[in-house]
Amino acid sequence: MSARVGRTRRVLAATAVAVAGTLAVGLAVAAPSSAAAEPTLGQLAVAKGRYFGSATDNPTLDNAPYTAVLGSEFNQITVGNTQKWQYIEPNRGRFDYSQADKIVEFAQAHNQIVRGHTLVWHNQLPGWVNDVPAGELLGVMRDHIANVAGYYKGKVVHWDVVNEAFEENGTRRQSVFQQKIGDGYIAEAFKAARAADPNAKLYYNDYNVEGIGPKSDAMYDLVKSFKQQGIPIDGVGLQAHLILGQVPSTLQQNIQRFADLGVDVAITELDIRMRTPRDAAKDAQQATDYRTVTNACLAVTRCVGITVWDFSDGYSWIPSVFPGEGAALIYDENFNKKPSYWAVYEALGGTKTTTTTTTTGNNGTGCTATYRVTGQWNGGFQGEVTVRNNSSTAISGWTVKWTLATGQSLNQVWNGTLTANGQDVSVRNANYNGSVAAGGSTSFGFVGSWAGANPVPAAVTCTTA
Known part of the structure; x- marks a missing residue:
C-alpha cells in the first residue's frame, strides 16, 4: 500500500525521557x-x-x-x-x-x-x-x-x-x-x-x-x-x-x-x-x-x-x-x-497509572478531563490530561482545574496555558487547540515536582467556553 501524506499540524512537543x-x-x-x-x-x-x-x-x-x-x-x-x-x-x-x-x-x-x-x-x-x-x-x-x-x-x-x-x-x-x-x-x-x-x-x-x-x-x-x-x-x-x-x-x-x-x-x-x-x-x-x-x-x-x-x-x-x-x-x-x-x-505489558475524571459545564454534558501520570522519578514527574468533548456540538474552548497535593508544583505546561493560585491550578486551551469537535479530544502535558508523595488529584474538572 502507498503512504499518503496529510497536512502538517501545529503541535508544541515536549521532550520526553525514555528507558533503555x-x-x-x-x-x-x-x-x-x-x-x-x-x-x-x-x-x-x-x-x-x-x-x-x-x-x-x-x-x-x-x-x-x-x-x-x-x-x-x-x-x-x-x-x-x-x-x-x-x-x-x-x-x-x-x-x-x-x-x-x-x-x-x-x-x-x-x-x-x-x-x-x-x-x-x-x-x-x-x-x-x-x-x-x-x-x-x-x-x-x-x-x-x-x-x-x-x-x-x-x-x-x-x-x-x-x-x-x-x-x-x-x-x-x-x-x-x-x-x-x-x-x-x-x-x-x-x-x-x-x-x-x-x-x-x-x-x-x-x-x-x-x-x-x-x-x-x-x-x-x-x-x-x-x-x-x-x-x-x-x-x-x-x-x-x-x-x-x-x-x-x-x-x-x-x-x-x-x-x-x-x-x-x-x-x-x-x-x-x-x-x-x-x-x-x-x-x-x-x-x-x-x-x-x-x-x-x-x-x-x-x-x-x-x-x-x-x-x-x-x-x-x-x-x-x-x-x-x-x-x-x-x-x-x-x-x-x-x-x-x-x-x-x-x-504489550504496559501499566497505566490511575486516572480521575469529572465532567462539568454545559449542564453536565460538556467536556471530560482525564489525568494520568506518564512518568515519575525522584522529586519529579510528567503527566498528561486528555480533554474530551462529550457534547453533540463542537466546543470553542476549555479549562481544566485541579488542586495539587502538598509538596507538588507544576514547572512547565505544553499545549495549554497555566494559571496557579497556591495549590489550585488551572490550564486553559492554547490558541490552536481550543476547538474540539463533538466526540473529539485533545490533550496537554506538563512536568512537575513533588516532595513526600505524588498522588493523583481527588478531582479534575473540565469546563467549556
Missing part, C-alpha cells in the same frame, strides 16, 4: 534511554521479544513534531514508498536511492531496524517495465532485485520480496510479471533476493489474508510449496488494513498455521479505519480491535512484530482512498495518543 532497551529480533537495536519516562511501545515490544514499528514517507521527515514521535516511540521503520520500483529504478538500469536513503539513515540514527518494502509489486511501476519484452522481463526483475537488495545489504532486516500477487479468490493476479514470466516469477524473485542478501529475512506480503479464506489459503499453499522445494522464504506479512469491528475471528489461528510451516509472521501495515467523525463508542471499539490484533501476535511465538501504516491520523492514506473513512491509527492528527494507543500499550 534492546531489540533482539533479527538485529540488536538499542532503544532511546533515560531514567524517568514511561516505556514506549517499542521498548514494551522488546520485552516481549517483538518489535513495534511504523511506516513513514519522505515528506513527513520535515515535520519536527512528527519525527520526535517517530524517532522515539518505535523501534522499527518501514519505508512506505521510496523503495518501490518507480522511485528506485525510474529508468531501466539507472538506480536512484537518494529518497529511500533518507529514511534508512533516519532509522539508523534512532537505533531502529528497517523493513524493506517492496522489491516486486504490480503497482507503482515505471512505465518502461510494462514495455519490456516477455523474454527479457525475468532478467530485468533479477537485476532490479540484485541491485536494490544488494545496495541495502546489512541495512534492511526484512524484505517484502513480492507484494500482493493473489486475487481475492486465491487465483494469481494477472500482473505484468505473471503474464510475461508465469507462475515461477515469485520463486525466482525469492532466489534473487537470497543471492543479493543472504542475511535478510525474505517475506511474501499481502492484504485481506489476516483470516482464513481463499486468498490466505493460496498464500499458505505457496509457502508450503516453497518450503517443500527448498525455495528461500522466511516469513509472511499480513498487512491488516482492517475495518472497525471486523478483526477476523481466525486471525490467531491463521498466524499459527503459517508459523507451523516454519516461517515467521509479521503484521506489516496495520490500521483500523472507521466512518468519521470519531466518537467515544468508535474509539472504544477501535481500542478493542487493536488489542485483539496485538494479543493474537503475542500468542504465537513466531509472530515477530507489528507495524502500523504510519502512526498519526494526519498522515494516513485511508481518507484519500475511502471517502468518509479514516481515524485509523493510534495517534490523532495533533499527535495525541488515542485509546487505541493505550490498548496496544497495555497488551
